[in-house]
Amino acid sequence: MNVLMPQLGETVAEGKITKWFKSVGDVVQAGDLLFEIETDKTSMEVPAVEDGTLTDIHLQVGAVAPVGAVVAMISANGVSGTATAGSAASPSGAKTANKDPNLEAALSGYGAMPTEGPQAPSRGSLVAPSPTQGALDPFFEVRTPARNYGPARLSGGTLITPLARRLADEKGVDLGALTGSGGRGRIVAADVMAAASSAAVHRGQLVPAESKSNIVALYQDVEFEEVPLSGMRSTIARRLVDAKQTIPHFYLSADIRVDALLELRKQANDAALRTGEPAYKLSVNDLIIKGLGAALQRVPAANAVWAGDRILRFKRSDIGVAVSVDDGLFTPVIRDVDRKSPSHISFEMKELAARARAKKLLPAQYTGGVSAISNLGMYGTRQFTAIINPPHSSILAVGAVERRPTEGPHGRPVFASMMSVTLSCDHRVIDGALGARLLETLRAVLEDPIAMVV
């Protein structure tokens, strides 16, 4: 059987082999660890799912291949199979040529002619692999595409052809913005391609493209070290360029007085200490997470995300928290913030942060969410703005807590603990007044925090 690059979450398209635990010729049992992969989001050890002998390793350490690619072969009898890493060689699922060997296997359900040469999933990662490639499988009929490219009908009633749906997904074209030129207003492939090429031209004007070699040439007289991009670095680069270019950001700032919040934290942590073995230790950030969850509950219109042709408004509030790691960052998501106590959130945050630093986050631990928090207060940063992490509709940038002079009773200056925050909003979901209401609610919650913990 073929060992395939596993799917690690909806948005993960490829993985990089970082380690092999077994060598060719090794006998493996189901459950034995085979290899380790690093995706743009996580790293993971992949076990064998069947007993047998490892007869071929197609992807060596360092190789990157799409989800579904053949990584290795495990043979029950130790004989090398016929399958090759065809999909790894052509990972793009590109247009199939007339004699594309990738389509060869499709014959077998229809009185296959005997064929020599490679057999592989017919559309790279799009296609469910056959369980027994190379051997005759009388129950093997066809390779159904393993994924769906969205609905055939938009909420407004516009129809989209299957090819147009696939192309729109591949090229990141927003179908909701298109007018169909096909029969009955159907969106066809040509409409998507036209939109994609005009978008490309548009982008080209905005960003004067410096090619890789041009940039290197600029610094040819300067000593430098080339740092190859990790999967995570590439993903951060791609996603944030995408986020900043496609999400209409606007920013709202506020100063929040946190004396009461700090006092609450101190009382809670002191109480935990009195129990002997402290059961929890709240951080300011834990309380801000809770506070944002509470604020989103009170402003339900902001507890929503943009979904292309509609807005998804949630009942619960899941909040991502940026966690800095050695060469990048992760944003694990705490679910049901509105229904969890600060100590519960605190526990979960510690667990997720530890997993993030060990790069062991599971896809379910970093996907989804409605908003996020990025806190640079511990570095003394006073105020900053953050880029929204799609698909979220907002992100809260939290600065350091400082003692600042404020106007006290009778116009006399008094010092108070102040914290500046900036909320970045996706204008497609959150208009200015709505964002201001969310921020004002957050300020009220954090300045009078007792309400959110009872």
Add this chain to the structure above:
Amino acid sequence: MAELSYRDAVIRGISQEMERDQDVVFLGEDVAKAGGVFKATVGLYDKFGPLRVRDTPISEQAILGAAMGAAMTGLKPIAEIMFSDFIAVCFDYIANEFPKSRYMTNGQTKCPLVVRTGNGAGSRFGAQHSQSVENWCMMIPGLKVVAPSSPRDVIGLLAASVRDPDPVIFLEHKSLYSIKGEVPDGEIVDTLGTAKILRPGKDATILALAMMVPRALASAEKLATEHGIECEVIDVRSLVPLDTQTILGSVARTNRLFTVEENPRLCGWGAEIVSIVADEAFYDLDGPPVRITTPHCPLPASDLLEDAMLPNVDRIVDRIRRTMGA
């Protein structure tokens, strides 16, 4: 290179194989001394003699039974069923005996035979002598099914069928016997399970078989010159095995699929291919696959009515043009 008729190609194909292999024999009704009712076997009797070219009684069951016995005992018979409609008379051999013997004996017996038969309409033979029965044959596991559209393919695919170790139904089209085409000199051997792209095109794929192939080509020409639609025309040639590689590859390039089928609409060969394409190439499709077929109706003997029933160039062009929105 010589110009040869489809009819003479049958004679040359059988001759080529009988000369090559002493075990190849040929039998059928009126095929020997009379040279066949369609004159597609003229001269074989004189050339190979009464032992290897035999006239049989008017009994399709006897013809196929004898052919099967000969095949099981080491010969490689070519049997003719005059009209493919008569396959129904000897369907037990076609459905239950030929394709099952190797399987049921665990390979101890083989059935390397070819059933040649005159298939299709266009010759005003009426409802019982005009049917296109490729879909009857296609549905039986264990059979191979071939239907050539040109003299060259007649020879090449007939040779491949005779040399194949399993039973092959070889559907000659009655209304193509008189067409002519260039045929190279020397031995011609083709490959079963291969379709042929006869005309490249970027806008749509047209699949056709046998007599529908020249009509598809004429339609493609008209669509190109009059409507600017460039169609890729593929002669499917072999229904089992089916060359899904060529078909899916073409659909991946053109993103549109049309089938032109002479068999009646229900369960026609194109239905199976559309099903495969829907399964495997769904996200390559930029419009619905469309089948252009004979209606699900017995065929009339009247020339005007028969012509109206079969897919013709006007209907093919009209359907494709409207579907493509041109």
